[in-house]
Amino acid sequence: MNAIYPGSFDPVTYGHLDIIERAAKKVDNLIVAVLNNPSKKNTFSLEERIDLLKEVTKGFHNVTIDSFSGLLTDYAVEMNCTTMIRGLRAVSDFEYEMQMALVNKKVNDDVETMFMVSSSQYAYLSSSIVKEVAMFGGKISCFVPEVVELALKNKFEGGL
Template sequence: MKVIYPGSFDPVTYGHLDIIDRCSKSFDKVIVAVLNNNYKKNMFSVEERLNLLRETLKEYDNVEVDAFSGLLVDYANKRNCSTIIRGLRAISDLEYEMQMSLVNKKLEEDLETLFMVSRGKYSYLSSSIVKEVAMFGGKISCFVPKVVERALKEKMNGGQD
């Protein structure tokens, strides 16, 4: 079974990686799909996010990293995949994710969304929190892999070390 785990991954965190790791053990193929959303202000470009994900996921034989823009249902059809994975950190995530799942189901009847609850130790973690902590010079090594930590520090220093 093939699944798509979509997101902005700006940047990828240990919470995302935990979901990907668990998916890789449960499904034959996991496509980590980076959303290219021109309406959202991201810290990292799509190419940078792809590179960070590829670097952190290189040990997984059944995980592919890709990018898409537009509707997720169109991307899923293009990739011949009928199952989407969405992570839930807290009950507050459920309302939005349910809404998106129902919209996707309305647009593509055969598209299923499976929700994976994050481990408790990651339930507070988001890319936004990581960026905020990094912006104020806080320790982020407990939230992201080294390669992401370096990339964030470089962004915060305007490309200067």
């Protein structure tokens, strides 16, 4: 089975990596698909997010990093993939993710969404929280790999 794990990954966190590692064990091939949404103000460019993901997933033999724009279901068809992986941290995530899964199913009945519950040590973690802590000079090594920590420090020291 091939699956897509979509997201903004701005930046990739240990929570994302937890889902990637666990999903990669359950599927033949996992495509980590970075959303290219020009209307969203990201901290890292699309290329930077892809590069960071490639660096932190280089040990996974069945994980590919790619990007997409537009409808996720269209991308899934393009990639000949009928399964999407979504991570859930809390009940608040479930409501949004359930809505998106139902919309995707309505748009393309062949595409299924599989939810993976975050490991408890990452249930509170989000890219937004990591960026906020980093922006104020807080310690983020427990949230992100070293390469991401350095990229964030460089980004915020450079004034975005």
